[in-house]
Amino acid sequence: MAGTRLTAEREGELYAAVLDLLREVGYDALTMDAVASRTRSSKATLYRQWGSKPELVARALRHSKPVSTADVDTGTLRGDFHALVERSDDCQLERDSALMRGLAQAVHQNPDLHQALRELLVAPELTGLDGLLRRAVDRGEIPAGTPALRYVPHMILGAFVARELIEDRSPDRAFLADYVDAVVLPALGVA
Amino acid sequence: MAGTRLTAEREGELYAAVLDLLREVGYDALTMDAVASRTRSSKATLYRQWGSKPELVARALRHSKPVSTADVDTGTLRGDFHALVERSDDCQLERDSALMRGLAQAVHQNPDLHQALRELLVAPELTGLDGLLRRAVDRGEIPAGTPALRYVPHMILGAFVARELIEDRSPDRAFLADYVDAVVLPALGVA
Structure with a gap:
């Protein structure tokens, strides 16, 4: 599935999971591993789509509000x-x-x-x-x-x-x- | 030395060290072990004097300001x-x-x-x-x-x-x- 774009719905689910984790454990304890596990995605997908944890978190925030x-x-x-x-x-x-x-x-x-x-x-x-x-x-x-x-x-x-x-x-x-x-x-x- | 009160000067040094640690590592990473080590005191002394980490931190804040x-x-x-x-x-x-x-x-x-x-x-x-x-x-x-x-x-x-x-x-x-x-x-x- 390399190169496949996430659907908007799937992207929204991912962002929601990131924010839930952020509220639960805070930023420092939020790992890409935890995000991958919570959302049943691969770390490779996360890094390909967002590049880095700060970018993923910022995108998730922006999406929510x-x-x-x-x-x-x-x-x-x-x-x-x-x-x-x-x-x-x-x-x-x-x-x-x-x-x-x-x-x-x-x-x-x-x-x-x-x-x-x-x-x-x-x-x-x-x-x-x-x-x-x-x-x-x-x-x-x-x-x-x-x-x-x-x-x-x-x-x-x-x-x-x-x-x-x-x-x-x-x-x-x-x-x-x-x-x-x-x-x-x-x-x-x-x- | 059990039961001995700390001098005001020593108490002030301890509080300053607690606040330095707090700025450096944040509250969650601030352990009584770290305070004991930084201030060359025993954990027993810290617990006897302040009872708990929240109380020690609160006292240190109050003392500084x-x-x-x-x-x-x-x-x-x-x-x-x-x-x-x-x-x-x-x-x-x-x-x-x-x-x-x-x-x-x-x-x-x-x-x-x-x-x-x-x-x-x-x-x-x-x-x-x-x-x-x-x-x-x-x-x-x-x-x-x-x-x-x-x-x-x-x-x-x-x-x-x-x-x-x-x-x-x-x-x-x-x-x-x-x-x-x-x-x-x-x-x-x-x-």
């Missing part, structure tokens, strides 16, 4: 943020949070993984968020040059991390919706 | 926050950030460690921050009931995490000072 900001455009900044919150679900938020935890140390120790993550996952999200904010500036909702504009990703990440570390709970939609109204919009000068 | 909010009182909220930023140093901030990374996954997998960390490190910090914010409310700088009041720790943690994950840099004083002015104060309605 398509850029969701692109088609949100409700006409107000508050509407856009709340539409983003509403389209997520609590179970997915909890799983995303587990992934972030498992990767925090790994991305620092693995420049390849960090690079792959930035290109595949972080950069598209930031671009989507950027578009959403730029429209709000264009509409006059946010004064151009508002200092908090460059820190919106920081505020949002903080909501996820502190919810875990301080409150010992997973972020859910009700919490995120409240955080948007209490922190993100006021920091941007939007009432 | 005394509550620094308690004696800050400049008369304005902006002054208080900037005094906190100025009294930290960039090297220390980078080391704190490395510790947070190394512990993110560990606290989730070890309820004992999470509990010890909350009691010894997080709770006192939150109390200190709370006092600082309460004084600002009492002075009339922040209207009582401002929704962002309950999310100040979230905003601050976000600054640390996103600086690493998105900007790929350690937080430093200049960045934190800018973040305070751009995000924390506006979210609290303080110009």
Whole structure:
């Protein structure tokens, strides 16, 4: 079967298995052997298709979380943020949070993984968020040059991390919706 | 020497070695054997003095970072926050950030460690921050009931995490000072 492309369905199954393993054992303990065994594939196939573990993990992450900001455009900044919150679900938020935890140390120790993550996952999200904010500036909702504009990703990440570390709970939609109204919009000068 | 208390100096050396190990290898790989070997002490002494690895790690963290909010009182909220930023140093901030990374996954997998960390490190910090914010409310700088009041720790943690994950840099004083002015104060309605 050398040279055969995986079907999209099979590829999706593989990515899901990689993320399950990542949540269970963390990045360092995730081996290509474990992925091969869990998915009943050969290591040769994994390496041929993805080249390396960081690339496989980054692809799996990207597959699980398509850029969701692109088609949100409700006409107000508050509407856009709340539409983003509403389209997520609590179970997915909890799983995303587990992934972030498992990767925090790994991305620092693995420049390849960090690079792959930035290109595949972080950069598209930031671009989507950027578009959403730029429209709000264009509409006059946010004064151009508002200092908090460059820190919106920081505020949002903080909501996820502190919810875990301080409150010992997973972020859910009700919490995120409240955080948007209490922190993100006021920091941007939007009432 | 059974029953002999360690001197304060010796205790400080031990804690410093524990934190060095934590930054180097992470929590899971940090064994009592490694601590004993690095500090030339016996495992019996370590267990007698601290009881368990989570407790030893939590104590070491607490020792390295005394509550620094308690004696800050400049008369304005902006002054208080900037005094906190100025009294930290960039090297220390980078080391704190490395510790947070190394512990993110560990606290989730070890309820004992999470509990010890909350009691010894997080709770006192939150109390200190709370006092600082309460004084600002009492002075009339922040209207009582401002929704962002309950999310100040979230905003601050976000600054640390996103600086690493998105900007790929350690937080430093200049960045934190800018973040305070751009995000924390506006979210609290303080110009």
